[in-house]
Amino acid sequence: MRQVIPIGVLGVLVMVAGCKATAVLPDSLELLPKREQLIRLSMDLRGIHPTEAELESFEKSDDSDAMWSDFTDQWIADDAFIPRMKELFNQRYLVRNGQTYFDPSEAGLGGIDERTLADDVANEPLALLEYTIQNELPYSYMVTATHTMANPDLAKFWGIDYPADANGGWVPAQYTDGRPEAGMLTMTTTWQKYPSMGGNANRHRANAISKMFLCDDYLSRPIVLNRAAVDQLTISPEEAINTNPGCQACHLSLDPMAGNFFGFFNYDALEGLAATKYRPENEEEWRYYSGKEPGYYGDPTGNIPEFGHALAKDSRFADCAVRTVWEGLTQRDMVDEDWPEVSVHRQVFDDTDQNIKEVVRSIVNSDEYKAESAHDPGLNDRLAGRKTVSPEQLSSLINQVTGYTWLFDGRDGLKNGSLGLPVLAGGIDGDFVTNRSYVPSVGTVYVQERIGQAAAYYVATHDLDPGRTDDAKLLNLVTINDTPSSAPDAFTQQIQSLYLNITGVPLAADATEPAELMQLWTSQYSVDASPTNAWAGVVSAVLRDPRVIFY
DSSP: OOSSBBBBSSOOOOEEEGEEEOOOOOEEEEEOOHHHHHHHHHHHHHEEEEOHHHHHHHHHHOOHHHHOOOHHHHHHHHHTTTHHHHHHHHHHHOOSSSSOOGGGGGGOOOTTHHHHHHHHHHHHHHHHHHHHHHHTTTHHHHHHHHEEEOHHHHHHHHHHOOOOOSSSOOEEEEESSSSOGGGGGGHHHHHHHHHOGGTTHHHHHHHHHHHHHOOOGGGGGGOOOOOHHHHHHOOOHHHHHHHHHHHHHHHHHHHHHHGGGGOOOOOOOOOGGGGGOOOOOGTTTTGGTTTSSSSTEEOSSSSSHHHEEEEESSHHHHHHHHHHHHHHHHHHOOGGGGGGHHHHHHHHHHHTSHHHHHHHHHHHTTTTHHEEEEEEHHHHHBBBBBOOHHHHHHHHHHHHHOOOOOEEEEEEETTTGGGGGGTTTTTOOSSOOSSOOSSHHOOOOHHHHHHHHHHHHHHHHHHTTTTTSOSSSSSSSSOOTTTTTTTTHHHHHHHHHHHHHSEEEEEEETTTTHHHHHHHHHHHHHHHHHHHHHHHHHHHHHHTSSGBBBB
C-alpha cells in the first residue's frame, strides 16, 4: 500500500468491436465523496481548490456528470492549466535544472540575473509544449515543429532570430546557424541538458530521446555479458559494440538514432557558447565513430526532421505521451496490468489527432480517476487513494487561501529550485533527483510547517489590522479585541471557517478542533499578550492539517 488510503481502478474491462475498451464496471470501485472528487479535479488541473459555491453546487447537483464535464472544460481553459501540464511533462523532460550551461556575458548578457536566464533556458522546450497545447496541435509537433520558441533574452543567448514584430514574450523563432529544425530535437537547451562528447558519440542523446518520447530507457534493459565480452570492451569498446551480440541487442537501434545528431557533436571540445552551435560539417562524423548510418529502427533518415517524423510515427511515441499525462494525473507508475485502462485514453489520443487536452479530459472523466478504492486487492494495494501535492501545487494552494507566496529574493521558493526546497518537499531538480516522491517525508512535513507559519503570520497581521481597508484573507469573523472568553461563538465559527476555507472540507458537528484551537490561542496569548501572534498560531495549525497536502 503506497499511501494513507489506497485507491484502485478497474477490476474488470470488457472488449467491444474494434478492440476498444469500455468503462470499468461501476460496482468494482468506491468513489471519493463528491466534494473531494471536485477538489481532486481542481487541484490536478489548476493547483488550487474550487470555491465553496462550486463545491456546494456540485454536491447538490442532480446531474453531476454534466456539471463535472462543465468544470473540466472550464478549468482546462483556465490560465493555470498550462503550468500544470508543464509541470507534468517536465517530469519526463527534466529540463528545469537551474542551469545556464555557459556564462551569459559571452552573449552580451553580463548584467542579467543568471537564475532568470536559467528559467528561460528551461522554458524553451516547455514553451513549445505550451504552444502545442494552446493551439491544439498534435503532440507530434514537439518533434516536428519547424521552429523553436524564444523570448528576447534566450534569443540573444542561444543565437535565435527573435521576430522584430514580437511583443517581448515567447514566440516561434528560428536559429541563425542553419540547423534543420525539428522541435525539441534541435533545441540548444535539449542538447545542453543531454550532452555527448568523445567516444559516447551521441548515444547519451539517443537514449535521452528514447526516454523522453518512447518511455524506454536503454540503460534499464537487462544485459548479459560473459567475461570475454567484458575484456573486449576494456580493450576495444567500438569493436565489442559492433560484434558482441549482447552489445548489439541495444546498439543495433541506438547507434543509428545517435547518428542523426552529429551536427551537434563537438568532438574537438569547443569552449563556451561556440559549443552550442550546429556544425553541418560534422554531420558525417558517424562514419568515424559508430559506423552506423543515421536511421530509425531500420529505416534510414536523411536529416533530423526526417528522424522526427519517423519518431512521431512510432506507436510507442503516442503510448509514452499518454502514459506521461496519465502517470502525472494519477500519481501511479504504470505497469503492464494498467494497460487495459490506459489503452482507453490512448484510443482517445489517436481519435483526436494527439490532442493533449482531450487526453486529460478522458482521464479525469473516468470513474477510475474519481475512485477512492477498488475491490480488487492487488489493484487496491498498488494504487494511491490520496494523492500528494507537488511543491508547485502547495505553493498555489497556500497563495489561494492566504494570499501569501513564500518568496526568497523575489522567487517563489517552491516553484524555483535555486534553494532546494522543491526537492525537500518531494519534487525534482532535473539532475540529481529525477523522480517525484508521492510518499510524504519528514522534508514534506517540515516545508508544510514553515510555509504554514509564514503564511499564518501574514494572514494574522493583515486581517487583524484595525486600519485595514480591503477584505480579510481568512479571519473575517473575529476582531483583534475578541478572546475565547468574550466571544466564544465567534471563535468557534471562525475556526470552523478556517478549516472549510483551507482544506475544502467542513468539520463534523462534534469535531474537537474548535475547543482545542481556542486552548492553543489562549496558551499562545499568555506568552506575549499578542492577539496577532495567537491567531497566527491557530491559522498555522490549520495550514498543517494533512488535508492540505493530501487530496
